[in-house]
Amino acid sequence: MSATPVDEIAQIHATLRTTFRKGVTRPLAWRRHQLLQLALMMQENVDAFADSLEADLGKPRMEAIATEVGVIYERATICAQNLEEWTKPQAVEVPEWQQSWSPTVHKGAKGTILIISPWNYPLILTLQPLYGAISAGCCAVIKASEVAPNYATLLARLLPQYLDQSAYRVVLGAVPEITKLLELQWDHIFYTGNGRVARIIAAAAAKHLTPLTLELGGKSPVIVDGTFDISLAAKRILWGKINNAGQICVAPDYVVVLRDQQDELIAGLKSAYESFYPNGALNSTSYGRIVSDTHFERLKGQLKRTRGEVAFGGQTNEKRWFEPTIVKDVAGDDPLLEEEIFGPILPVVPVDSVEDAIEFITSRDHPLVLYVFTEDPKTKASxxxxxxxxxLVFNDTVQQLAVNTLPFGGVGESGYGRQILKYSFESFTYDRSCVDIPRAAEPTLEIRYPPYTDKNLAILSAPLRAKIPESSIVVNGNGVAH
Known part of the structure; x- marks a missing residue:
């Protein structure tokens, strides 16, 4: 992978800002064409993209197509079909005396966007924000991850063949290139990755008051309360964990289960593993590998430091294949619970009650996803x-990503901002309010002009004299509501 010359980055930035300022990206027909070109790029290069993901991550072809290439093809097409609906001005409800003002909200494009993408799902996590930027009428620079060099190089070669290079560019490289990009002023930065790097990006963005979307992941827990079929729960949990060898921000990070059901859950996990990989995961073409030596050694170190018991799995080889590994009897202060695992290790934490499970999770950082296996309506409500x-997902894992009409994003340490289809579009627009006050409205406005009089003051302050509705909450003398 050849890095983009650092001294060219400022010129790329300037070119895109000029394109936006000239209004090139404004017409809906232009945006629709770019979106359909993005879909066409997916359609015409399925094999090339799948091969690049296999080369970088050992990603099985089915995973590459089902979770990345096919999704972008579908969603870029949906965006193209919905541009008129998403972008049309929205009238707002107002009192009768303001109706002649035509109060309206317009969707304004933010401008020139920086997309900083990760290595684990490099295609969808690059091109999902891109279709949002295109839909919104923005220009965008993509900083592709150097940890997935085959995909990054392919994207840099193909994108100019399909999209307008005056509006959309790919920058390749590592620290020097991203450092230069962050020195420049952007109208929005979309970053997918970890909290440590996110803080660096947020600090750089703050210098220019640049808004951010941060997609950060974290430790997504699973609660199993025993009221849902445990063997099926185990199968669905393991499936969520083995996708991309656990290198996905929404992978189940650890399982909290009632103590007397831990062994049954582990038996179900083992049974599911054997059905998925009759000859073992390391001998299967349906299982990916760890992306780099650094992450491979990190995972081995995590497993070595745990005080839990390895129930099954744990085998590795020199090609960075790491077998799905279940660790039982993991305590709350175990090293496996310190940071996001981002790999195929699944700790199982036994607790005495559902109440304890909820307390265990709420005492930690807010996760990107909370998975709960339960048939109990009271537990769901709680x-x-x-x-x-x-x-929040009940009774499955990862499948929430297949629902096109739901927003996806984090809260607190797991990030902020939302994406997928219309939510991706909205990430790169701002609500621009507009009123058009006619001459005929002047009689209703006369009251605002000097000289101020007691009569006019009485009229303007009349709402303050209205009776406040009674509250249904009663507060006693100690300030306690009941």
């Missing part, structure tokens, strides 16, 4: 009411 997470 989880909704008492926990915080970017996404």
């Amino acid at each position: 989880i909704i009411d008492r926990t915080m997470s970017g996404n």
Whole structure:
């Protein structure tokens, strides 16, 4: 992978800002063409993209197509079909005396966007924000991850063949290139990655008051309360964990299970593993590998430091294949619970009650996703009411990403901002309010002009004299509501 010359980056930035300022990206027909070209790039290069993901991550072809190439093809096409609906001005409700002002909200494009993409799902996590930027009428620079060099090089070669290079560019490289990009002023930065790097990016963005979307992941927990079929729960949990060898921000990071059901859950996990990989995961073409030596050694170190018991798995080889590994009897202060695992190790934490499970999770950073396996309506209601997470999924894992009409994003340490289809479009627009006050409205406005009089003051302050509705909450003398 050849890095983009650092001294060219400022010129790329300037070119895109000029393109936006000239209004090239404004017409909906132009945006629609770019979106359809993006879909065409997916359609005409399926094999090349799948091969690049296999080369970088050992990603099985089915995963590459089903979770990356095919998704972008579908969603770019949906965006093209919905541009008129998403971009049309929205009238707002107002009192009768303001209706002649035509109060309206317009969707304005933010401008020139920087997309900083990760290595684990490099295609979808690059091109999902890109289709949002195109839909919004923005220009964009993509900083592709150097950790997935085959995909990054392919994208840099193909994108100019399909999209307008005056509006959309790819920058290749590592620290020097991203450092230069962050020195420049952007109208929005979309970053997918970890909290440590996100803080660096947020600090750089703050110098220019640049808004951000941060997609950060974190430790997404699973609660199993025993009321849902445990063997099926185990199968669905393991499937969520093996995708991309666990290198996905929404992978189940650890499982909290009632203590007397831990062994049954582990038996279900083992049974599911054997059905997925009859000859073992390391001998299967349906399982990916760890992306780099650094991450491979990190995972081996995590497993070595745990005080839990390896229930099954744990085998590795020199080609960076790391077998799905279940660790039981993991305590709350175990090293496996310190940071996001981002790999195929699954700790199982036994607790004595659902209440303990909820307390265990709420005492930690808010996760990107909370998975809960339960058939109990009261437990579901309690989880909704008492926990915080970017996404909440009952009785499956990862499948929430297949719902095109739901927003996806984090809260707190797992990030902020939302994406997928219309939510991606909205990330790169701003609500621009507009009123058009006619001459005929002047009689209703006369009251605002000097000289100020007691009569006019009485009229303007009349709302303050209205009776406030009674509250249904009673507060006693100690300030306690009941």
